[in-house]
Every structure is written in C-alpha cells, then in structure tokens.
Amino acid sequence: MKTGAFKKIGEVVELLGTTPRTLRFYEAEGLISSRRTAGGTRYYSDADIARFSAILRLANAGIPLHLVKTIATTREHYATGAESSHAIHTLLTTLHEQVNAQMALLTQLTADLSFAATTLESCFHCGNAPTRSGCPECLVNQRLDASELLNLIWEQELN
Template sequence: MNTLKKIGEVAELLNTTPRTLRFYEEEGLVNARRTPKGTRLYNAEDIARFRAILQLAQAGIPLAFIKTLAITREQASTGAQASREVSCVLTTLQATLRGQIDMMRQLDGELTQVMRTIQSCSQCTHPPTRQGCPQCPINQALNTSDILNLIWEQAVD
C-alpha cells in the first residue's frame, strides 16, 4: 500500500520546512497530488525525490544543476540517449563534488593549523590585538592563512 503524506508530515520526516518543499514543487522538481480542498499529498517516490533534492542542495549543488539532473532522462527519446546524457550530467556532478571535497580537505588542513596557532595564545594575558600583543604568533602567521586574517582584527592604516 502506497500511503500518502501531507506536506507537514513530509517536511518533518525530511527535517525541512513545508515552504522548502513547496519551493521545490514550484520549481517543477516534484508534482504533488491534491485533495479537492487543495491539500498536497506525497507518496514514497515523491519523498525519495525530495530527499535527493535536499541532499544535493545541502551539498551546495546549484538548483539549476539539480533541475538538469531531474529532467535529462525524461527529455530523451531513447534509452541509449538517456543513458548517454544522464551519464554526462552525473560525470559533471561527480567532478563538481570532487572539487568541493578537495577544497574542503584544504580548508580542514588550514583550520587545523589555525587552531594550533590560536592555541599558542591560550595562556597569553595581553590584549588580543595587533597593538596589544605585537609579538603574538598570530601576527607572524597572518600571511599563511586567510582564516587567521578573518579572525584577527583588520589592520588600521
């Protein structure tokens, strides 16, 4: 039996908001069934589709790309064409994700180094400013990390 769920139930199940689900429906990514009074109802396939959309969106994949992925197969005229075109979209998606993973690994390494640098100040009694602690290890490390530049106050010229 394919139980239908209301939008609020689906939102709770997916840890999102009804507004988010309505937005994805407005964008043509999911089609809801409606009761005579207009209540949206979703089946298990709709929920799986929402889950995939949310997962990709949370990974930083642009909505336009998610739409392309969602409609590529249905626009093909043959299985062979669908296979080629969907494979191309998936290859692009995978390359995008791998680039993000590489960027995240670099950021993770930088954050580890920043935490070590910040930890060197854990016993310092000087004010945490460029002028208050001119010998601060952070002052010496600012040229090695953009994150440190974000944390440390801006230089006033």
C-alpha cells in the same frame, strides 16, 4: 502509516527534516508533483519522498538548483533511453568532478580551521592587545604565512 501509503506534507517535512515552504518551493520549480484532494491537501508517495530526499541532499551540498532541475528533467527530453542515459551520464560525471573539487577545498579548509584554532589557543590567557603592534611576538603573528584564516582573523596591516 503503512509502507506505500500517501503522506501529507507535514509527515514528509518531519521525515526529511525540512519545511513545508521548501517542499512547496521545489514543487513550484517543477522538481516534484503532488497529488491533491479537492480541498488542496497535498499527498506524496514513497517515490516522491525519495525524490525530495535526493533534491534536498543535492541542495544542502550546495549544488545549484538549476543543475538539480536539469538532472531531474533531462530524461524527458529524449526519445530513447540510450540518448537520455548518455546525457544524464555526462551531467553526473561533471557533477562528480565538481563535488570532488569542492571536497578538496573543504579538506584544505578543515586543516586551516584546525591550525588556526590550535594557534589561537595560545592567546587564551594573553593580556596584550590583540594587534600586531600590541603583541608582536604573538604566535598568531608568527604563523600568518601558514594560514589564510589567521590572516583574516588578524587585523589588516596598513602600510
């Protein structure tokens, strides 16, 4: 299909790697509008697809839908570009800070995942029971202070 042409929902789904249900949901939530034929077939422009792509990227990053909707609809509530730009800038700055905090948490989680996986490799050929009492010299048991995930994996110590 040539650039600038409208695309049916199936084509959009294929381009974005999502489902028709997801796109219809975003439309029902007021995040996007479609053009429709008399028979109800939805058609989307390249601009609509770019908007869908941004929505999906934010949603896939775990940004709450209410915040995505706020970002998508804030400009229309202001009389001037200056007012709306300041409001959107504040939203984007807050979102940026939240994403940076989430990235820091994910970096820590990535390190803990690697540490836990490497530690567990020492148990690949272990014949002992995978418990504190069954394998008291286990490397997992010795490294519990260094990994939250190892504490989750290892059985809970009951006193």
